[in-house]
Every structure is written in structure tokens, then in C-alpha cells.
Amino acid sequence: MTTRPSYAAMAQHASFEHERLKLSDESIRLFQVQRGEKNEPLSLRMTQFSAHRRPKYKAVSYTWGTPQNPRQILVNGKAFALHVNLWHLLYHLRLENEVSFLWADALCINQFNLKERNFHVQLMGKIYEKAESVIVWLGIPSPDRVEVRAMDFVKEIAAYRKTHSDAMFINAYARADLQHRWQTLLRMCSPSDPGSYWNRTWVIQEFLFAQAVEVFAGRHKLEWEDFEDLLDLLRMQPVLASNAVISQILQSRTARLTLRRKAGSQSSLHELLQEYSDSACTERRDKVYGILGLASDCIEDSETGQTTGIHPDYETHIVNVYLEALDCIQASLPSNTVTPAAALLILRSLHIRHDDLSDFIMKAMLTNAIDFVSAHRLTITPEYVSPVIKSWLWTSVRDLQQKLEAEDWGQYIGYQIQKVRSSSLTPARDRVRRLSSNTKVIHASLPSDFVRNMTEAANLCGDLSLLHNYPCNHNLQMPTDHIPLHAQDKATYDNPNLRKPSVVLEQDPQSEVLRLGYACTNTQRGDFIVQFRGLDTALIVRQIWHECKLVGKAMMVKHADLQYEEAIDPICDASVWSSHCWRQHNPDSVHFDTDALSLAELMMKT
Known part of the structure; x- marks a missing residue:
């Protein structure tokens, strides 16, 4: 009988190396945990199986955790270093005499083989399904055993409901003295640690594709059907759903994932990024790659077997992932247009910084691939277009306040009849300046926080330094060599003395409400403020005969009389800025041409 090695003897074993995987027939590796005594090293037996010879198996969904202090195990008799979190699971499964074939990415994928990693990313949905x-x-x-207490609570409710009616359950469990137990369940469903299971990106796909789910915390196990049944009951009973803690449970990521898994619904890549924009992952590309299997616009064609949309590649530049995701979203839209908010959502999801854009462009220039960069053309349509009716300069916050307080606002608001000259952009096919005159009765007063918010913005908001003037080739397309410039060089473009951004005044063509904001120093009266839904950044555009020219950036300031929606998109910032156009107004359906990198430069705070 062969004697198993001790931990002390592990160092003498050769390191395990994965055998070459047969990718042509969708082969995967599966392993079994070998029986052993409590103090013996973990030993696994790993085998490769083709798609048509694959035995029944269970897939493991977990978080890798930190790479510090890995545990040594044996795989096919050879030493292998394993992250401690997965080691704990396999150790507990051995204690339970689990004999099933298992699949876990850290073991079954050769993490040093990029070709194999790319292959598995595309196959991941199938593996879990x-x-x-x-x-x-x-x-x-955890030390306070919150997961165990929450799981026991769910199991207790499941057992109670087998012999009692829903009405009896409500009387028994909606009591105030049990509020702390619901709070415990909420803590499991909404963990504060970004590295915890429910907050990670990859588990979204793994959990949603599961046919059945077994949840483990140490040796404690919960059949997830019990939690699903509880959610159904809580949703159907208004007296329970109205409870503040239970309402938070129903809105938690865990509950939302569970309900989505039951419904089996697919969503577009854009919708998935919106839903899970706050999920966490170590590899930035995984923010997109980790949800590809769920995206209805990036699915495999059942007839051809080809996958449309994005093909995972861990060697590709992070900016290229942004371009591919933007192409995918654009292709799925009926009008083949893309919103700047969607572009910014991708940029923020991938944590793309200005350094990434600069590196991508410089490499493209060195390899003469600049045509590829400019090939990603886009058409964007703003929700709001309105002319600047006044623009003036200021030197200090005190100077600004004095100018605003001394301004004769009566010429714009108050009880009077005013001559209004409105200027608008005509459609792109026939862009000419069109001026019209009419009379309008104004019935408004100056909001109490109108001036105060402007001075507070000047005092507190560092974003003012980002309202640069921009060179522009055509419409909203910038010269490619301008984007990599350092922020200081951008700040001095057409503003060598670093003047403070202009104050601009704007009045909605259909309303008496005024807005103030800050804009690039080159802004003039008659320029147009262009805004997009879901963004706090506005653009200044100038019409010169039949052409449009990007002047620079602007940000409009909120005040009491503005009508706007809070948190309409996860990328919106809660600040003094007007988070989107407060009243949609683009009567001539003005649209602009741009490219993906110019759009990134305009949307990012750089």
C-alpha cells in the first residue's frame, strides 16, 4: 500500500504541469478530491474529457482571494500551489467525502497559457450550464458567523413553511423582535467587502447559468431553492415587502441575481454593464469578458457556431476592449448610433485612464496603425441644444460673485415682454444659421440658490480645470496627436495665460428658466451648449456657415428651478453639476460625427 506524503515531504515532489488541452473538441479538465486523513495533504486526480465523453460534474463558483501564503496540494501526484480560499473548500469537501467530478478555474485552466485562457472565457457559460x-x-x-446564522434562518423558514400557511408564517416571522434575524440575512445578501463572493464580476455568469445551486460557508450548506422560495413569498406579500430591511433584501445583488437566474432572461451588453457596473474584478478586461456569455448581442450562432461581437483576448490592449465593446453596443442599436453615456459607462467599467489612451495611440503611431484608430467612426445625437446668450470672464471667486450680483437679471426674467432671438442648428444635411424673432411673456423670478451655487462650484470643484479648449478636425473629431498630450499642455491650448473658464448664461428656448455654467475660455455668445442624457459634461459647439466646430467642454450648474432626474445612470456624479439636460430640446435632430477615441477624451475627466 502506497503511503501518502506528509506536508514536510511535499517540497521533494516535481511541480504539476497541465497536459496540453485539446481545444478542437471543447475538451476540459475535471478532477476528484481523493480521500485522506485530516492531517494529510490534499490530493486530487485530474483527467481531460472531450465534450461527448464528459461525465457528470459539479462546477465551483468562488473568489480567488489574495495570492499570499498559498497552500501546497498534490495533483496527479505532483506539487501544485493553490490559493487558500479554494484550498479551504476542497478540504471541507474531503471531510464530506465528496466524490463527484469537479471543475474549478484555478485548477482546470492553465493560467500561464493565454490561448487556453481565451478559449475558456468563451466556453465558461457552457461549463456552468x-x-x-x-x-x-x-x-x-466570518468571526461573527453571519453567513451561518443567515443560512440557518432560511432553512428554519423553509422547514416552517412545509407545515404552516403563508398567513401563519407572516404572523410568526414579521414580528419586531425578529428584526435582527432579517438584518443578518441582509448582511449576507449585501456584503460590504468588495472582495466578497456576491460582489465579484465572474460569479455573475457562473451563478446565473447554474442548473442548481448549493451554497457552502465552511461545512454549512444551504440548498438555494429554499432562498428562492423565500424571495417569492416576500415579493408576493405587501406586508413583508414594506418592511425596510426586507425591502433592502429584495433589492440586494444576491436577490436580483437569484431572480434573474430563475427568469432565465438575457440582456444586451449595455444593459449588463449598467446592472453590474459596480462589480469587482482583478483583471480589468474581465469586466466585459466576465459577462459576455450573458449578453444577447454577443452570443453564439446555433447554425454556424460562430460568436458575434467580442472575442476574448488577454493580450489585447485595454483600449481595444473599449473599442470592441462600443462596436458591439452600436451594432445592437436600431439606429446604429451610440450614446456618449454608453461610451463613458464602458470606460469607467474598464477603469480606463488617460495613460491608457495615450499608450494605445502612441503604439498605433509606431506601428502605422493610426488608420485603425480613426476608423471607429460614430454618430451621436444630443438631447439638448441651446445657444449661449451671454459669456463673461472672471478673475477670482469674489470678482465672480460681485459680477453675478451686479448683473441686471431683469433683462432675462421678471414680469415683462421681451424680444427673444433664438438660434438653432438645422439638420446635418443642411446646416445653416437660422434666426427668428418673437415676443414672449416671462413669468419667472431668480431662484434663491442661482448665484450661490455658482460661487460654491468655483470654490469647491476641481473639475473646472478640465474645461479645455479643443482643436477640431471635423464635427467632434479631434486630431489624434492631441489626445495623448499632458493635462498641462491641454490646459494651455489657446489659453497660454491659464485664464479661468468662462461663465456662460443659457435660457431654454421653450422656458423662462435660466441656467448658468462654466465653459472653456474660447466660448462666445451664439455658441451652442450641447448636452447628452446621463452626463454632467456638456460641450460647446460653434456653427461656421455649413460646418460645426467643437470649441471645448462645459458644465452647467444646478439650481432650485431646474427639473432633472437623479441617478438615471450609474455613471452620473452627485454634485452641483446638472447631471443631464434638464429639458430635452433638439427639435431639428442635430447629430454629430466623431470617433471612439475623441469621444473618450470628451467624456473622461482628463
């Missing part, structure tokens, strides 16, 4: 069940590993229970 074909699994007999998915083992969700929450890790070792």
Missing part, C-alpha cells in the same frame, strides 16, 4: 450543479463557496465563516 452543463454542470449537474454549481457549488457556491462563500468561504470560511
Whole structure:
């Protein structure tokens, strides 16, 4: 009988190396945990199986955790270093005498082989969908055992409901003295640690594709059907759903993932990024790659077997992932146009910085691939277009306040009949200046926070330094070599003395409400403020005969009389800035041509 090695003897074993995987027949590796005594090293047996010879297996969904202090195990008799979180799961499965074939990415994928990693990313949805069940590993229970207490609470409710009616359940569990138990369940469903299971990007796809789910915290197990049944009951009972803690449970990521899994619904890549923009991952590309299997516009064609949209590649530049995602979203829209908010959502999801854009453009220039950069043309349509009716300069906050307080606002608001000259842009096919005159009765007063918010913005907001003047080739397309410039060089473009941004006044063509804001120093009366839904950044555009020219950036300031929606998109900032156009107004359906990198430069705060 062969004696198993001790931990002390592990160092003498050769390191495990994955055998070459047969990618042509969608082969995957599966392993089994070998039986052993409590103090013996973990030993696994790993085998490669083709798609048509694959046995029943369970897939493991977990978080990798930190790479510090890995545990040594044996795989096919050879030493392998494993992250401690997965080691704990396999150790507990051995204690439970789990004999199923298992799949776990850290073991079954050769992480040093990029070709194999790319292959598995495309196959990941199938791996979890074909699994007999998915083992969700929450890790070792926390010191206060909140996961165990929450799981026991769910199991207790499931057992109670087998012999009692819904009305009896409400009487028994909606009591005020049980509020702390619901609070415990909420803590499990909405963990504060960004590295915890429910907050990670990859688990979204793994959890949603599962045929059945077994949740483990240490040796404690919960059949997830019990939690699903509880959610159904809570949603159907208004007296329960109205409870503040229970309402938060229903809105938690865990509940939303569970309900989506039951519904089996697919969404577009854009919708998925909006839903899970706050999920966490170590590899930035995984923010897109980790949800591709769920995206209805990036799915495999059942007839050809070809995958449309994005093809995962961990060697590609992070900016290229942005371009591919933008192309995918644009192709799925009926009008083939893309919103700047969608572009910014991708940029923020991928955590793309100005350094990434600069590096991408410089490499493109060195390899003569600049045509590829400019090839990503886009058409964008603003929700709001309105002319600047006044623009003036200021030197200090005190100077600004004095000028605003001394301004004769009566010429714009108050009880009087005023001559209004409105200027608008005509459609792109026939852009000429069109002026019209009419009379209008104004019935408004100056909002109490109108001037105060402007001075507060000048005092507190560092974003003012980002309202640069921009060179422009055509419409909203910038010269490619301008984007990589340092922020200081951008600040001095057409503004060598670093003057403070202009104050601009604007009045909605259909309303008496005024707005103030800050804009690039080159702004003039008659320029147009262009805004897009969901963004706090506005653009200044100038019409010169039949052409439009980008002048620079602007930001409009909120005040009490403005009508706007809060948090309409996860990328909106809660600040003094007007988060989107407060009243949609683009009667001539003005649209602009740009490219993906110019749009990134305009939307990012750089």
C-alpha cells in the first residue's frame, strides 16, 4: 500500500504541469478530491474529457482571494500551489467525502497559457450550464458567523413553511423582535467587502447559468431553492415587502441575481454593464469578458457556431476592449448610433485612464496603425441644444460673485415682454444659421440658490480645470496627436495665460428658466451648449456657415428651478453639476460625427 506524503515531504515532489488541452473538441479538465486523513495533504486526480465523453460534474463558483501564503496540494501526484480560499473548500469537501467530478478555474485552466485562457472565457457559460450543479463557496465563516446564522434562518423558514400557511408564517416571522434575524440575512445578501463572493464580476455568469445551486460557508450548506422560495413569498406579500430591511433584501445583488437566474432572461451588453457596473474584478478586461456569455448581442450562432461581437483576448490592449465593446453596443442599436453615456459607462467599467489612451495611440503611431484608430467612426445625437446668450470672464471667486450680483437679471426674467432671438442648428444635411424673432411673456423670478451655487462650484470643484479648449478636425473629431498630450499642455491650448473658464448664461428656448455654467475660455455668445442624457459634461459647439466646430467642454450648474432626474445612470456624479439636460430640446435632430477615441477624451475627466 502506497503511503501518502506528509506536508514536510511535499517540497521533494516535481511541480504539476497541465497536459496540453485539446481545444478542437471543447475538451476540459475535471478532477476528484481523493480521500485522506485530516492531517494529510490534499490530493486530487485530474483527467481531460472531450465534450461527448464528459461525465457528470459539479462546477465551483468562488473568489480567488489574495495570492499570499498559498497552500501546497498534490495533483496527479505532483506539487501544485493553490490559493487558500479554494484550498479551504476542497478540504471541507474531503471531510464530506465528496466524490463527484469537479471543475474549478484555478485548477482546470492553465493560467500561464493565454490561448487556453481565451478559449475558456468563451466556453465558461457552457461549463456552468452543463454542470449537474454549481457549488457556491462563500468561504470560511466570518468571526461573527453571519453567513451561518443567515443560512440557518432560511432553512428554519423553509422547514416552517412545509407545515404552516403563508398567513401563519407572516404572523410568526414579521414580528419586531425578529428584526435582527432579517438584518443578518441582509448582511449576507449585501456584503460590504468588495472582495466578497456576491460582489465579484465572474460569479455573475457562473451563478446565473447554474442548473442548481448549493451554497457552502465552511461545512454549512444551504440548498438555494429554499432562498428562492423565500424571495417569492416576500415579493408576493405587501406586508413583508414594506418592511425596510426586507425591502433592502429584495433589492440586494444576491436577490436580483437569484431572480434573474430563475427568469432565465438575457440582456444586451449595455444593459449588463449598467446592472453590474459596480462589480469587482482583478483583471480589468474581465469586466466585459466576465459577462459576455450573458449578453444577447454577443452570443453564439446555433447554425454556424460562430460568436458575434467580442472575442476574448488577454493580450489585447485595454483600449481595444473599449473599442470592441462600443462596436458591439452600436451594432445592437436600431439606429446604429451610440450614446456618449454608453461610451463613458464602458470606460469607467474598464477603469480606463488617460495613460491608457495615450499608450494605445502612441503604439498605433509606431506601428502605422493610426488608420485603425480613426476608423471607429460614430454618430451621436444630443438631447439638448441651446445657444449661449451671454459669456463673461472672471478673475477670482469674489470678482465672480460681485459680477453675478451686479448683473441686471431683469433683462432675462421678471414680469415683462421681451424680444427673444433664438438660434438653432438645422439638420446635418443642411446646416445653416437660422434666426427668428418673437415676443414672449416671462413669468419667472431668480431662484434663491442661482448665484450661490455658482460661487460654491468655483470654490469647491476641481473639475473646472478640465474645461479645455479643443482643436477640431471635423464635427467632434479631434486630431489624434492631441489626445495623448499632458493635462498641462491641454490646459494651455489657446489659453497660454491659464485664464479661468468662462461663465456662460443659457435660457431654454421653450422656458423662462435660466441656467448658468462654466465653459472653456474660447466660448462666445451664439455658441451652442450641447448636452447628452446621463452626463454632467456638456460641450460647446460653434456653427461656421455649413460646418460645426467643437470649441471645448462645459458644465452647467444646478439650481432650485431646474427639473432633472437623479441617478438615471450609474455613471452620473452627485454634485452641483446638472447631471443631464434638464429639458430635452433638439427639435431639428442635430447629430454629430466623431470617433471612439475623441469621444473618450470628451467624456473622461482628463
